[in-house]
Amino acid sequence: MITAALTGNFGMGKSSVLRLFEACGALTLDSDRIVAGLLEQPEVIEKVSEALGSGVTDAGGRLMKKVVAEKIFNDPELKRKLEDILHPLVFDRIDAFVRDPGHADRLLIVEVPLLFETGSAARFDRTITVHTTPAEAEKRLLQKGVRAEEARARLLTQMPIAEKIRLADYAIDNNGSQEDTKKQVEALYRLLVSGSRTS
CATH class of the missing domain: 3.40.50.300 (P-loop containing nucleotide triphosphate hydrolases)
Structure with a gap:
């Protein structure tokens, strides 16, 4: 591949x-779409909440993406923390896709x-x-x-x-x-x- x-x-x-x-x-993958899926997983939500502090989830425990975006936009340190959580997970997904035998020679x-x-x-x-x-x-x-x-x-x-x-x-x-x-x-x-x- x-x-x-x-x-x-x-x-x-x-x-x-x-x-x-x-x-x-x-074959195509969109890393933003992968991130969107990750941000719906409870274990990822928990890590993001710990990194960014209170107020980033709604009453149902879902991440409020607009609040997250506002928090990290002007705070490089918070942005780095979020990237440190998400980027390895994104590349795990990409690597798994690449290793799929059905995708060889594509x-x-x-x-x-x-x-x-x-x-x-x-x-x-x-x-x-x-x-x-x-x-x-x-x-x-x-x-x-x-x-x-x-x-x-x-x-x-x-x-x-x-x-x-x-x-x-x-x-x-x-x-x-x-x-x-x-x-x-x-x-x-x-x-x-x-x-x-x-x-």
Whole structure:
């Protein structure tokens, strides 16, 4: 199996590109979706509550994700504690998927938003950055109903997209039409399944 991590910044189209890879025939995993599942497990909820303090669960014992997000947004130490809990569990799930004999000789694309920030790139055979200009990302986020100040704040807290492009093996320019992006994805899919690698 060839594994490729797909990353990019907030609002730049990682999920839509992941779906395009899936349409080409790749196996796909979304690490955010894995996290969402983990955050519903009682033992994970207990660890997160211990790390972040009281007030993060509702009366039914479920994590209030908006409260968690607000707590960690401006507190790097709390953010690190949460990542220390979740990241090993996420990669356990990914590793189990890779080891499945039914997935041999397939291409797996995993969406990992914080790939380079967390030093996780070495876990994958290839890395791909999806990018737009920050202005284009902000425009798309506003169209999705994200408040302008929240969009700008989120984009400013992430590694500059130029650095993610530099660090990745491949880059997909998502500034243009969906058809333009689709052509890039199809070409890269063919390259990856051939086992080739170009700089």
